[in-house]
Amino acid sequence: MEGFQTRYDRYRAAVEEALQGLFLRNEPYGRLQEAMRYSLLAGGKRVRPVMTLAFCEALGGDARRALPLGAALECVHTYSLIHDDLPCMDDDDLRRGRPTCHKVYGETMAVLAGDALQAEAFRLISQAPGLSAEQRIDAVRALSAACGGDGMVAGQVLDMDGLARDEASLRDMCLRKTGGLLGAAAGLGCIAAGASLEVRRQALSYAEHIGLAFQVRDDMLDVIADQAEFGKPVGSDRAEGKRTFVDLLGLEGCESLVAEETRLAREAIAGFPESGFLLELADSLADRRK
Numbered sequence: 088m089e090g091f092q093t094r095y096d097r098y099r100a101a102v103e104e105a106l107q108g109l110f111l112r113n114e115p116y117g118r119l120q121e122a123m124r125y126s127l128l129a130g131g132k133r134v135r136p137v138m139t140l141a142f143c144e145a146l147g148g149d150a151r152r153a154l155p156l157g158a159a160l161e162c163v164h165t166y167s168l169i170h171d172d173l174p175c176m177d178d179d180d181l182r183r184g185r186p187t188c189h190k191v192y193g194e195t196m197a198v199l200a201g202d203a204l205q206a207e208a209f210r211l212i213s214q215a216p217g218l219s220a221e222q223r224i225d226a227v228r229a230l231s232a233a234c235g236g237d238g239m240v241a242g243q244v245l246d247m248d249g250l251a252r253d254e255a256s257l258r259d260m261c262l263r264k265t266g267g268l269l270g271a272a273a274g275l276g277c278i279a280a281g282a283s284l285e286v287r288r289q290a291l292s293y294a295e296h297i298g299l300a301f302q303v304r305d306d307m308l309d310v311i312a313d314q315a316e317f318g319k320p321v322g323s324d325r326a327e328g329k330r331t332f333v334d335l336l337g338l339e340g341c342e343s344l345v346a347e348e349t350r351l352a353r354e355a356i357a358g359f360p361e362s363g364f365l366l367e368l369a370d371s372l373a374d375r376r377k
Contacts, residue, residue, distance in 0.1 A: 091367040098137040101150070103128075105158045110207070122192040122200035123207075127165045129183045134372065135272040136161045141368065142276025142290055145361040153279035155215035156226050159208040160275060163234050164268055166204035167243075169197050176247065205234070218279065225278050233271035238263050252330050258299060265305075266298025289355050293365065296352035300345045300373055306331040307341050312377065349373040 089097075106127055110120040136157030143153035172179040172187040173194060179187055189197035212226045232238055242264025245251050251260040273290035282290070310333055332341050352369045356362045 091364060091371070094141075094364050095137060095368075098140045098150070099133045101140065101154060102133045102136045102157055102161065105154050106161060109158070109162075109211075118192070118196065119199055119203060122188055122196050123165075123204055125191060126169050126182075126188045126200065127162065127204065129185065131183055133161065134368075135164055135268055138269065138272040138294070138365075138368065139276040139279070141364050142273050143279045145359055145365060146277060146280035146282045146286065147361075148276075148280025148282075149217070152215070152217040153276050155211050156230075156275040156279055157272075159211040159215075159226075160230065160268065160272055162204045162208040162211065163230065166201040166208075167234070167239060167268075169201040169204070171243070173197060176243075222278050222281070226275055229274040229278065230271050233267040233274075238267035242267065246329070249329070254332075254335055257330065257332060257335070261299050261302040262295060265302040266295045269294040269298040269301070286359075289358075292355035293352045293369070296348045296355065297369055297372060300348035300352065300369075303332045303341050303345050303348070304373065304375060306333045307338060307345075308375075308377070309333075310338070345373050 109127070110123050112120065114120070136154075139153050139157040139160060140150040144150050168182060169188045171177055172182055173189055180190055181187060187197075188200060192200070208230065209227055212223055212230065215223055215226070218226070234240065242260050242262075245256070245260040246264060251257045270291050273294040274287055277287045277290050309331065332344065336344060349369050349372075353366050356365055359365070
């Protein structure tokens with residue numbers, strides 16, 4: 088029987104192989120593609136596309152059909168990180184343990200690389216083999232809603248404008264900024280597997296609880312993590328005056344909230360016939376150190 092880490096590594100290897108094959112066209116504007124690949128191939132856990140493949144297989148689908156959707160999702164996630172690191176946003180110099188895109192390629196090229204990655208994501212979905220036209224349209228709808236003006240971007244506005252100050256508004260921000268793409272990850276896997284709307288609703292509930300637990304854990308790591316292990320500056324939220332769950336609940340309260348949200352995530356998909364990997368994924372994210 089395939090263990091959790093073995094399966095995770097299998098999913099991640101498939102994602103890495105798919106990403107390695109992107110944006111290799113020999114064009115006069117090759118520096119743009121170089122900047123895109125610099126950030127896209129910078130490593131990381133690939134949690135979102137792994138979740139897409141995992142949901143597809145858990146629901147009896149072929150993970151190969153979900154792979155272009157997972158790659159598209161990772162393009163959107165990478166674009167968001169490039170823009171998030173810019174001086175006009177969080178002004179971070181490090182991402183995943185190495186200089187951020189704008190530090191290497193300049194701010195203009197970093198903006199353009201992020202723009203291009205977002206657009207290319209939807210090209211990947213539109214050309215995804217093995218899916219029906221309806222599935223492709225559904226996937227475009229799911230991802231655009233997750234990353235658009237009511238989703239991830241809205242969450243970034245709430246964050247940058249300091250509008251999330253109490254627990255309810257912080258939860259709303261996390262649901263949009265972090266939970267949005269995780270919800271898309273689950274939804275895209277369901278779409279590739281041809282799952283019912285009820286199953287998709289349960290998958291979305293799992294992802295939303297995972298998203299909140301993930302962000303609370305991130306707030307904790309911004310206080311307690313080792314910077315070399317974390318891969319980005321520690322203490323940046325406090326330095327920027329951002330209100331976090333640690334400010335509201337303290338570290339012990341955050342630990343309790345992470346545990347509760349993880350329990351709710353597990354409960355949401357408990358009836359799935361092949362939920363073992365997803366249940367272990369929820370636990371592993373709750374305990375992460377980077």
